[in-house]
Amino acid sequence: MNNTELYIEALIFSSEHSLRFEEIAYCLQAALERDVDTDEITRYINNIQQKYLDDNLAIELVKVNNGYQFLTKKAYYPVIALLQSQRSKKKLSQAALETLAVIAYKQPATKTDVEQIRGVNCDYSIQKLLEKELIAVIGKSEAVGKPILYGTSPLFMDYFGVNDMQELPHIKELTSAESSIGEIEE
Secondary structure, three states, X not given: OOHHHHHHHHHHHHOOOOEEHHHHHHHHHHHHXXXXXXHHHHHHHHHHHXXXXXXXXXXXXXXXXXXXXXXXXXXXXXXXXXXXXXXXXHOOOHHHHHXXXXXHHHOOEOHHHHHHHHOOOOHHHHHHHHHOOOEEEEEEOOXXXXXXXEEEOHHHHHHHOOXXXXXXXXHHHHOOHHHOOOOOOO
């Protein structure tokens, strides 16, 4: 294995969030004090991905949110779920999940938009989601009073393991016949 490949592996491993190709290139060029060819970086990333396909390793290199990140392989999710249940303080409340879902599907969304859909005040949930960096302020509305517009953050993409908002389930997939009231008219 070549030093450049080891640098890439170290960069991705040490990054808290998915590491974009451009960030890898920038760091390599600064560290190696030379231009680094994009094909060269791609080749090394592919080599690293192949290395972590080994069944004796519990992690893999995955492309997430247009970047690369080391993640636990799916076979180990049950044991990771146990750890996560122990860390319930970091778990999102039902109210926060509902608020996050409204923002994710409606974005850009104002606090009023969320409150109209949920039917309750959402100040606390929005504050907690901002603290956890799952949502971000993305601007101000042109409506009266210029309310703040919220949208999902790059950490949201990492947290839910998606590259694109189109990968989120469609609303129709989330609703079931059991949750409807009355009979469906044809």
